[in-house]
Amino acid sequence: MAATTPVCEAFDGIAALAQAVRAREVSAVEVTRSCLERIAQLDDQLGCFLRVDEQGALRQAEAVDAKIREGADEELLLAGVPVGIKDMLCTKDLQTTAASKILAGFVPPYDATAVAKLRAAGAVVLGKLNMDEFAMGSSNENSALRPCKNPWDVTRVPGGSSGGSAAAVAASLCPLSLGTDTGGSIRQPAALCGVTGMKPTYGRVSRYGVIAFASSLDQVGPLGRSAVDLAQALQVIGGHDAHDATSLPLEQPDYLAACQTPIVDKNRRLRIGLPKEFFAQGLDPRIERCVRAAIASLQQEGAELVDVSLPLTKHSIAIYYLIATAEASSNLSRYDGVRYGLRVTPCDGEIGPGQSALVEMYKRTRAAGFGPEVQRRIMLGTYVLRSGYYDAYYRRASQVRTLVARDFAAAFTKCDVLMTPTSPVLPFRLGERLCDPLSMYLADIYTISCNLAGLPGLSMPCGLVTEAGSDRPLPVGVQVLGPPLHDAKVLQVAAAYQRITDWHKQRPQILTRPGAEAASP
Amino acid sequence: MSSHVMGQSNGHLISADEIRVTAELARLLLPESDIPKLSSELSAILAYAESLQEVDVAGVPPMTHAVPTQCPLRGDVAEAHDSTESAMRNAPASEASFFAVPAVFGGGAADDSFDGEG
Numbered sequence: 001m002a003a004t005t006p007v008c009e010a011f012d013g014i015a016a017l018a019q020a021v022r023a024r025e026v027s028a029v030e031v032t033r034s035c036l037e038r039i040a041q042l043d044d045q046l047g048c049f050l051r052v053d054e055q056g057a058l059r060q061a062e063a064v065d066a067k068i069r070e071g072a073d074e075e076l077l078l079a080g081v082p083v084g085i086k087d088m089l090c091t092k093d094l095q096t097t098a099a100s101k102i103l104a105g106f107v108p109p110y111d112a113t114a115v116a117k118l119r120a121a122g123a124v125v126l127g128k129l130n131m132d133e134f135a136m137g138s139s140n141e142n143s144a145l146r147p148c149k150n151p152w153d154v155t156r157v158p159g160g161s162s163g164g165s166a167a168a169v170a171a172s173l174c175p176l177s178l179g180t181d182t183g184g185s186i187r188q189p190a191a192l193c194g195v196t197g198m199k200p201t202y203g204r205v206s207r208y209g210v211i212a213f214a215s216s217l218d219q220v221g222p223l224g225r226s227a228v229d230l231a232q233a234l235q236v237i238g239g240h241d242a243h244d245a246t247s248l249p250l251e252q253p254d255y256l257a258a259c260q261t262p263i264v265d266k267n268r269r270l271r272i273g274l275p276k277e278f279f280a281q282g283l284d285p286r287i288e289r290c291v292r293a294a295i296a297s298l299q300q301e302g303a304e305l306v307d308v309s310l311p312l313t314k315h316s317i318a319i320y321y322l323i324a325t326a327e328a329s330s331n332l333s334r335y336d337g338v339r340y341g342l343r344v345t346p347c348d349g350e351i352g353p354g355q356s357a358l359v360e361m362y363k364r365t366r367a368a369g370f371g372p373e374v375q376r377r378i379m380l381g382t383y384v385l386r387s388g389y390y391d392a393y394y395r396r397a398s399q400v401r402t403l404v405a406r407d408f409a410a411a412f413t414k415c416d417v418l419m420t421p422t423s424p425v426l427p428f429r430l431g432e433r434l435c436d437p438l439s440m441y442l443a444d445i446y447t448i449s450c451n452l453a454g455l456p457g458l459s460m461p462c463g464l465v466t467e468a469g470s471d472r473p474l475p476v477g478v479q480v481l482g483p484p485l486h487d488a489k490v491l492q493v494a495a496a497y498q499r500i501t502d503w504h505k506q507r508p509q510i511l512t513r514p515g516a517e518a519a520s521p
Numbered sequence: 522m523s524s525h526v527m528g529q530s531n532g533h534l535i536s537a538d539e540i541r542v543t544a545e546l547a548r549l550l551l552p553e554s555d556i557p558k559l560s561s562e563l564s565a566i567l568a569y570a571e572s573l574q575e576v577d578v579a580g581v582p583p584m585t586h587a588v589p590t591q592c593p594l595r596g597d598v599a600e601a602h603d604s605t606e607s608a609m610r611n612a613p614a615s616e617a618s619f620f621a622v623p624a625v626f627g628g629g630a631a632d633d634s635f636d637g638e639g
Contacts, residue, residue: 109607202587216585245593246586318570329547336548338620340611345623357623363550375549380563382547383535393570398583400576405584438565454587484587 003041006034008175014081014229015256017175018122021064021080022073028061028080032124035082039126039173047148048168050087052127053094057082060124067122076122077236084168084177087128088135089115089220090209094125098211099143100133102369103341112209113244114178114220114237121236126174130164133371134332135185135213137161138443141434142373149430150193151508153472156427159189165223166193170475170508176224176233180210182217183320184422184447187459190223191422191477194461196494196504197223198230201484202454203248205234206241214327215246217320217451226504227460227494231255234487250485258488259495264302270493271304273415277313278446283424290463290476291421298419298497308411308418312404316449317441319404322384322397323452329381332374337365344368376437405453412483417493420446422459422477426467446479456487458494461503472509534564 007030011017020026036054043049064080067073090096090108092115097103111119119125132142140148140163148163150156151171158167162179166189169177179186181199190197198221205220212218222233235255241247263270272295279288299305337343344364351357370378384393411418424445433440450457458480464473478497482490498504535543537556540563544551551559605618614621 106611109603109610203590242593242595246590248588248590249593312576315573315576318573321566322570322573333548337613338622341613343613354627356625356627358625359548360550361623362548366548367550370549376559376562378547378549379540379543379559380566383539383543383563383567386543386546392574395583396573396576396578397570398585399578399581400573402581402584403576403578405587437562438569441566452584 018079028064032061048164079122113206132161135161159192161185169195190459192427194475196460198458206244208243212331214324253488258492271415273308273418278420286465294462319397325377325381342369418481422479
């Protein structure tokens with residue numbers, strides 16, 4: 001089946017697309033229609049979207065076109081740019097479920113701040129993207145609603161938890177999406193799907209209207225085609241929000257200007273730190289080759305390489321699974337069948353003497369509504385928060401977390417950014433890791449410490465690897481980490497890399513236009 | 522410190538009883554048949570996390586935010602918010618502007634009807 005190429009693909013980035021919409025060279029409605037058409041053609045097989053809001057999207061696009069006709073388009077930095085939203089963010093009047101059965105039918109009465117800001121900038125929300133249930137997972141296989149496949153090879157996972165957000169951009173269903181990142185949930189799927197994705201500094205983007213998983217780690221961020229596109233998106237969605245007490249009360253820097261700034265000038269060279277713990281045992285050597293080549297190409301541009309060490313890296317997964325599950329067990333206690341979502345009411349005979357019908361309703365609702373991984377994490381989190389265990393687990397993990405942040409701070413006295421692999425493994429096959437939760441957790445080894453320290457982190461494509469016996473190349477991602485608040489530096493380095501390479505322009509072969517040259521590395 | 526938490530670095534198993542109590546606290550109805558599997562999975566993760574006990578954390582404060590910030594205060598002023606109706610729209614059961622739930626104490630009528638009292 002020949003899939004049509006959406007209109008957005010003809011433009012060099014979302015700023016150029018928005019410019020063309022504002023100049024009325026193409027209408028927001030045409031752009032939106034072409035994305036909807038491609039979704040209709042391809043998404044049955046891919047499973048990126050949980051819900052496509054065709055009518056709502058066309059209404060938004062018409063409103064954008066009307067504003068432009070009236071000349072009221074000054075603020076529309078993303079005029080007519082189609083976006084997909086991870087199902088973790090509330091969208092007004094559009095069902096939001098965190099890919100969980102427990103939120104079936106929930107229609108939020110308001111937009112998350114990040115979504116509201118996108119809409120105000122003229123972006124068009126196409127629908128809600130697939131994910132692991134409550135963002136708990138690294139493969140998207142924990143979605144309670146439908147599986148999501150990697151567009152480069154549909155027998156493989158897209159990564160997670162923002163699997164739909166990464167796969168939709170990779171498959172050109174939309175040029176931009178929003179994800180959330182608690183332990184790598186934007187960067188790891190970006191790496192596995194060959195797109196660029198960024199987790200900003202904790203507090204940069206408001207979490208208002210974002211379904212809470214682990215509140216001290218969760219952060220919203222964009223996924224797209226290039227660092228420049230992410231810069232444009234972050235400029236729009238970031239900034240202080242009085243509705244989120246952890247949102248940073250700071251002006252945002254000019255991210256787009258940072259992207260144009262060279263990494264080396266006559267006064268100063270960029271210093272790239274290579275943490276030795278991130279190039280250790282367990283890293284696929286084919287991934288290591290691609291990542292080292294990416295770093296070498298920036299070295300050729302004049303960057304200086306510095307060896308650094310982050311000795312507490314080995315503890316990051318343990319810290320993460322204590323903190324994230326503890327916070328999740330508390331956050332997810334709100335799903336009890338009272339105010340929204342699923343309710344399972346016990347029958348008369350099921351309530352024993354001395355039992356409360358209300359409590360029995362809670363227990364049945366939660367057992368029926370949460371999937372196995374979510375229940376496992378609620379149990380672990382509840383256990384580590386129990387009286388007598390709190391100091392040994394949650395408090396100790398939060399203290400070691402401080403030491404992890406100090407490790408990074410020490411490393412950043414020697415360098416401006418760190419560059420590492422994003423994932424130690426290539427996209428794995430569906431089902432391959434499902435039966436062993438701990439092995440799935442270990443896939444996040446390179447992304448988790450960034451959340452613990454609250455750093456800005458970005459993953460971008462840096463190569464393709466074809467496995468023996470396969471004809472399908474699989475993407476490899478390189479991660480750039482910066483000190484807290486240095487989001488602009490991270491984007492600057494990524495943009496510099498993307499000026500001299502074209503890995504971010506590669507598209508999955510199966511989806512290229514018939515007759516056109518197949519993308520080749 | 523409870524010896525149950527500390528020390529047993531090998532095969533530190535959470536007992537079936539511990540699993541039952543935790544499930545009760547977590548408000549999860551847990552079939553008996555799920556307990557052995559959950560017990561071994563959680564034990565494996567906690568055994569893995571035992572490595573944190575090696576780290577010297579004396580005098581180290583816990584961390585929750587990357588950028589030291591003060592808890593913001595806002596003025597005590599009334600603001601417009603969504604209507605009660607929109608807040609109630611997603612309720613599985615409601616009467617008037619109340620969320621209706623089964624009986625809080627005892628078995629009672631386990632349906633969702635609101636009896637008009639309380």
